[in-house]
Amino acid sequence: MKSNRLYAFAMILFMAGTASSQTVQLLWPQRKAPWPIPVPAGLDTTKALTDTSKNPYLTMYLSTTNPNGAAVVICPGGGYEHLSPIREGRNVAIKFNGYGVAGFVLRYRYGVVAGNAPFQHPIEMWDVQRAVRWVRANAARYGLDPNRVGIIGFSAGGHLASTVATHFDAGNPDNTSINYYPGTKDSVDAVSCRPDFQILGYPVINMDSSIVHAGSRTALLGTSPSQTLLRLLSNERQVTASTPNGFIFAARNDATVPPQNSRAYADSLKKRGLHGDTLFVATGGHGFGLADGADGAVNDASAKVWPDSARAWMQRMGYMTATTALLPHGHNATVPFSNPTSKDADNLDMLGRSSKQPHGPVLKALDLPPAK
Secondary structure, three states: OOHHHOOOOOOOEEOOOOOEEEEEEEOOOOOOOOOOOOOOOOOOOOOOOOOOOOOOEEEEEEEOOOOOOOEEEEEOOOOOOOOOOHHHHHHHHHHHHOOOOEEEEEEOOOOOOOOOOOOOOOHHHHHHHHHHHHHHHOOHHHOOOOOOEEEEEEOHHHHHHHHHHHOOOOOOOOOOEOOOOOOOOOHHHHOOOOOOOEEEEOOOOOOOOOOOOHHHHHHHHOOOOOHHHHHHOOHHHOOOOOOOOEEEEEEOOOOOOOOHHHHHHHHHHHHOOOOEEEEEEOOOOOOOOOOEOOOOOOEOOOHHHHHHHHHHHHHHHOOOOOOOOEOHHHOEOOOOOOOOOOOOOOOOOOOOOOOOOOOOOOOEOOOOOOOO
């Protein structure tokens, strides 16, 4: 994209004592963030383009310590009701900056709580898909490798990260896809939203069984979601051979989000021949972030090993080194795409993603009223 397309609304801040620089970037810099049509009841669409309570944005932390070209979009947790952008955002980005990895903390829209509009599915999914597209589309601008754009998510942010890892397209989604949003499109929309790898911390994964985190489900899907939608957003059920490899960590004593979510997702990855590598620490509970005692995080020796473990995993998997073959839209040459098919081409397959379009797997619109 041309430099005059960036429209950043915050100047670069150099953070004393860190190895990173920080900039803020709206995801839809030339328009308000999209919403479904017809507009959900109670959704305030009158706010200005730059209102950051209604428009998602990235806060960029660019490594100045031996940057290696890898990048991660970071999704803080908060039960889809609020965000934890420091403990599970900024601090994580700065930590990964020390590994030479650029961090992009996503402020995504979230569900129904007092004083906020009802931002529910598919809005959160649109935000994270757009974030991955934006980082990949602007990779050259920041010296990044478009084939090494990963995702990190915590708790409900882990569900969101696993959603984009299992519900993605290769760019220019067709207008029957739930990835499609109304309004003006731009060059970013032509870029793949598939992460090249995923790192999930104590994630919410399941939406339709006894291991669900009920608060996250209600905030994301409302009080009476259909069984089809529950299954579609139970992301352990949506893994295919095209899903990126994953590193998943959680505490065995997590009393908020059952660690069985992590196990189910890792097992699903492995069943499809992918890396679903896990780190289950003894203590730390839920929401421990870096587990270093900073900004409300617990100081837990068991849990604080995860960042270095994730770094070692990234090195072992090759995500710390430049790729040798760059494919269109930032696809990794080692991970082929597959397009799930249906016996009846006019109906959804069991994953809800069949498409007659040639550009790869997409997600059909479900449980949304038709556009007027």
